[in-house]
Amino acid sequence: MTVPPDIEALRARLEKTRGREYWRSLESLTETAEFKEFLHREFPQNASEWLDPVGRRNFLKLMGASLALAGVSACTRQPTEELVPYVRQPEELVPGKPLFYATAMPMSGAGMGLLVESHEGRPTKIEGNPDHPSSRGATDLFAQASILTLYDPDRSQIITNLGEIRAFSAFTAAAQAAMSSQQGSQGAGTRILTETVASPTLAAQLDEFLVRFPSAKWVQWEPVGRHNAREGSRLAFGEYVDAQYAVEKATVILSLDADFLCTGGSGVRNARAFAARRRADGDHTQPNRLYAVESTATNTGTKADHRLPLRPSEVEPFARAVAAALGVAGVSAGELSEPARAWIGPLVTDLQAHRGQSLAIAGDGQPPAVHALAHAMNETLGNAGTTVLYTQTTEARPMNQLAALQELVGEMNAGTVDFLLTLGGNPVYTAPADLDFAAALGKVRLRAHLGLYEDETSALCHWHIPEAHYLEAWSDVRCDDGTVTIVQPLIAPLYNGKSAHEVIAALSERGERPGYELVREYWSRQTGLSTQAPPPPATAAPPAAVPPVSQPAPTGNTAGAAAGAQAAPERPPIAAAPVPQLSPFDREWRRWLHDGMVPNTAFAPRTATVLGAPAAPPSGGRPQGLEAVFRPDPSIYDGRFANNAWLQELPKSLTKLTWDNAALISPATAARLSLVSGDVVELRQGGRSVRIPVWLAPGQAGDTLTLHLGYGRTRAGRAGNGTGFNVNPLRTTAAPDMIAGVELVKTGDTYQLASTQDHWSLEGRNLVRVATTAQFAADPQFAAKEEHQPLPGISMYGDFKYDGYAWGMTIDQSVCTGCNSCVVACQAENNVPVVGKSQVLNGREMHWLRVDRYYTGDLENPETYHQPMPCQQCETAPCEVVCPVSATTHSTEGLNDMVYNRCVGTRYCSNNCPYKVRRFNFLLYQDWNTPTLWLQRNPDVTVRSRGVMEKCTYCVQRINHARVAAKLDDRQIRDGEVLTACQSACPTEAIVFGNINDPNSRVSRLKAHPLNYALLAELNTRPRTTYMAIVRNPNLELEPAAAAAEDER
Structure with a gap:
């Protein structure tokens, strides 16, 4: 976008649309020349051979650990201490068969329970521990990507x-x-x-x-x-405590600038609990309802039934107004904006109607007073002991x-x-x-x-x-x-x-x-257990001697023969093999290592009583100028993952930016300041300044900037050095989380940001299908009605009969938070390379799975939806019929297979794929010359070379592992035995995979659900991957359109 957006024109256009119109970016909504050019270039420019040596050197530098793992020993070394199951050289160690070990990843004062896959002593893939309370089998993207950090050649190597x-x-x-x-x-x-x-x-x-x-x-x-949360608990209770939220028990949730579904040590657990009341195959009679008040768009906010964007300084007055309306002693309401005032009545009524089943959660970026107010609200609503428990802190x-x-x-x-x-x-x-x-x-x-x-x-x-x-x-x-x-x-x-x-x-x-x-x-x-092994048991009496070996019957002179015969010597007694004795402690130790937990170490709930409401801050009026909030980057956090190329190239779930950060600004504020995405500005506050490009972000609060931490590193490594902009110079002890009075000065410079939001754009209507709970109850078939079903018998060929397995997948968009764990898990499992910023700008990113983000509604506060997009594994796949060398074929189980050594790189298949899920190796993104690169790679997945097409395979290697195990046991593959990499990583269990020929499998039941629909069904591709339509649960007092629909019903 080269000119500022005409906000009024865009609003007028959105108001004139019939029904819902979904859009992925402001560029697509305004149909800019840049967007049209990119849209009509199915294959980006410069696809010829890469001859620029300088560009190639920069590319190799950016690959970091993903491309040049030089400096790791070619032979792996296992720890000398005993592990489980490696108590001794194990019989079950079979080359090619992975083993899994339970461990945990420490980060920011908490750990996440994990299972780590190991191939012959090489850890290659991270999974969640299904028995661990912090993960329940899922992970976040940082845990998934930590395996690459292990093998990073830029890690420190010498003292x-x-x-x-x-x-x-x-x-x-x-x-x-x-x-x-x-x-x-x-x-x-x-x-x-x-x-x-x-x-x-x-x-x-x-x-x-x-x-x-x-x-x-x-x-x-x-x-x-969690500094603010810690100080907020001390302000409320007089001591440091942790709040443990039982999100699954909450019917109404108020989020005060809290991204509690995707950040923090409890993010994975909270997401799983939240989704339990939202899934398509769950109980829709008691869905939860989420209200999100936030200064910047978050993944949690995208799942909210009602979202209110406020400036950072307006969140505490809003919290005080809600607390006062709930009857919290000593709290009075202050001045609020009109949209905020309209929320108070319906919100408070809803919270009071669900006493003991509601929850107020304050974000880590909010000051301690907001956390104390949240604690007071929960106590007033009777939530303590039900939806929120208080324990001692995990911080030692x-x-x-x-x-x-x-x-x-x-x-x-x-x-x-x-x-x-x-x-x-x-x-x-x-x-x-x-x-x-x-x-x-x-x-x-x-x-x-x-x-x-x-x-x-x-x-x-x-x-x-x-x-x-x-x-x-x-x-x-x-x-x-x-x-x-x-x-x-x-x-x-x-x-x-x-x-x-x-x-x-x-x-x-x-x-x-x-x-x-x-x-x-x-x-x-x-x-207190002894580490001394008990003495071996007393030696028992030796077993009876083995009888002599029978001799053949004598012949001839029986007497002589009998005299000359000698009895065979007796065999010595067979000594029993000594059984190793374990000490009481060692028995427990081995169980802890196997299970991944020390039992009975979870904190017991404790009683915590709010001492009083925090004092109101002095009234200084509305801050002048712009406000800014500091947030950990969704990809590289606080900078500790800056040299992780997987995370650098991961499109951020809301902005789709890669390899950079930017100052997020609302479209209205940008229009007022005559700014477009990529304009470099200087932000000044308190005598400090930083230069950074801006990025227009729908849903951003007005007059508010979001600055992500972690970039602008000078000694991060090859991938992290020089990427992005360091905003820490604006962060002070007086204002570590938000600042006011920011002066924005245009510099006249521009900076090219690599965003994937317009890459792989799908052409079709109703790609996302949404209804409220009332609309779904009135018309359960609303999702299927939007499909155009081809006439039966349209093909002259009969359908193939799948007598064995028929693999399929469903993706529940109601619970997908867009956290991107699935994308990194797929990259780790399938040896997907990174390509660097310059190649992303050309639209050449190699991710097999992407998460499309769609907006609908008002520019300043749109509804936002996430749609994971793997290969759809079509029954009548358009890619198969155009391949001249049969490099893409259909298996007898319905998989759209790739035969890499047949592919000659015509890219006809990619051109013919309506879902834009095929990826082509324009360059040799993989390093075939560094043997140490094999350490992290999955040996079950082929490493692709230049000129080869690749795509999602439904993790066929995992299917084959399960097939072998089932064959050895002479049985069928059980439902849930095969988990694709994306499925196993998903915190909300949005992805379900299985055999659709089994009517009792979960995937079959979901495909029979009325919310199930196929993308672009009018093309008759008959995809095996289908989607569950989204069901929202709005408060009818706050959503007139939903109330009108309910009245009509």
Whole structure:
């Protein structure tokens, strides 16, 4: 878009449409010249051979770990400690047959229970642990992508001291000398800086260290954490507690700027619980209803039945107005905008009608007062003990992290810190700008950093120690409800990394010890179980001697023969093989490792009573200028995943941006300021400034900018260096989450952003089908009525009879949150490469699965829907009939197969696919020359080369694994035995796969459901992948159109 949008013209056009009109971007809605050009270029330009050596070098640089895993040993090394099931060299270790190990991924003060697939000692794929309360078999996109970080060649590989390679013993000697010099002052000059610690073992080690050096200090800093939630609980209850939400029990939910379905340690669990009341095959008599009040569009907001965009400064007054209307003592309503005032009455009535079955949730970006108000609302509504429980915190030592970091910087500036040990994190990059952490760090006499990368913090430290990845190290971690999981490694450290446990142990009186020993010792103390194996059982009496071997009957001279005959020697007694005896602790330990949980470690609910409502802030009137909110990036979080090429190239679910961030701005505000997407602006506030391009985002609150963290890194690695724009200079200790009074200045420059929102556009009406609960009850067949069914017998050929299996899939759009876990899971499972920003701009991204996003309604507050789009596996597939070499064929089970070694790259199949799901290797995106690349690749999936077409296969390799297992047991494949990669990762179970020839399978029942429909059915492609129409549950007082439909019924 080269000119600002005409907002009034667009609104007028939308008002004139008959029925619902769905659109994917402002460019498609306005039919700009750029959009028309891209739409009519089925194959992007520059498809000829890539001859530019400079461009090729940049491309190779951007591939990072996905393209150049150089520097990993060609042979894998397994940990020397015992794992489960590797208690000893196992008989069940069959080459080609993967094994799975239970572990957990620690992140931001909580863990997620996982199962990790391993091929001959190589971890290759992450799955959720179906028995773990934090995941229930699903994962988020960060867990899926963490396998690529493990093999990243840009990870730190050597211990350095001022740039010189040193041994770990040299570091421990230097650190011990520094500690010895402080023995008299009891460690007064020592500080340990960590991320939020949820490991019981590490917390115990740090506490032990502080007992030895009582004047030392332990500081925690998490740039994107639950600081506001922690302080809000202390404000409400007088102590730090965690709120555990039972979302599945809530009928009415109020979200106060909270993306609780997709972020945080409980995001996966919340999404699963929320979907339980929304699924097509669920109970539609009691669906939940979600109200979302938010300053920027979120995935949670897209699932809301009612969404209210407000400026960040307006969320707290809105929360106070709701609390006052509910009768919370000591709270009075303030001034609200007209749209907000219209919400109060219907919302409060709905909440009060569902006392004990409602829920108020405040977002991590909102100040502590909003969290305290949410707690007060829940108590007033009687939700405590039903839909919300209070427990102790997963954080081992809860503290005001921002205040602690400020104190640490003050001490460093004062010169009172002699030794700073930073365990993980990157505070030089993530600390608030006004602290100038880098300058303060330079005043510390001895500085050491443990990190996965030689990042911005490592560059300013004397010592850098490579950190072991969580798949390389022993540890433990508490998940969001307190459940402890033992973190067990699947591979020995590729780069001789050390865990935080081992570094702290090296500074203790007992000296360096392995993490395995440290974790076991801690838990043996906690359980009180003996680690000594019982004595072997007393030796029993030897068995009776084996009778002599029978001799043949004598012949001839019987007497002589009998005299000369000798009895055969007796066999010695057969000794029983000794049975290894396990100690009581070892028996429990092995069970914990197998199950992925330590039983009975979840926190018990505790009583928490609200002490009083938080005081109202001083009335200063509406802030002048623009406001801005800081949010973790949906793909690279706070920057820790900046060098993960899978995540860099993952289209963000709402903006579809890749490889960059931008300042999100509403269309109306952009039109007023004469801005279009890609215009570079300078944002100024408090004497600080950043330059960043803008991106027009429907649904964004007016006069509000959203700034995503994590970009603009200078020492991230080949994929992360120089991508995006660093917005941390605007983030201060006074305003770490939102700022007001932002001045926006146009620079006149433009910046090319790579967005996929107009790629692979489908041509058709009613691609998304939506009804309210009342409309669905009145007309259950509404979804099927919108289909144009071809006449029977239209083909001269008869239908193929599928006598065995017939695989099919359904996707429930009512519960899809657009979280993108499925996309990354597909990439990891199927060896899908990344291509780099320049290739994305040409429309050449290789993802087999994409999640299309559609808008409908008003520009400023549209309804937003997500539609995952894999290969549709058509019965009458248009791609098959045009392939001149039969590289794409139909299997006897209904799969649209690809035969890669037949493909000659004509791309006729892609041209003939109405769903735009085929991907062509224009260049050699895979690296065939680096043997170490095989470490992460799935050996069951062919690695494709240049000139070859590829697409979704329904994870045929998983079908074949299940087929072999069923054949060995002489049975049929059970329903649910085959889970595609996208299905297994989905937090909401939106994707269901199975045998449609089995009438009792879940997929068959869903395909018989009235909400089931096929995309582009009028083309008679007869896709095996079908969709469930969306059913919303609006409040009739807030949605006149729905109320009118109900009146007509």
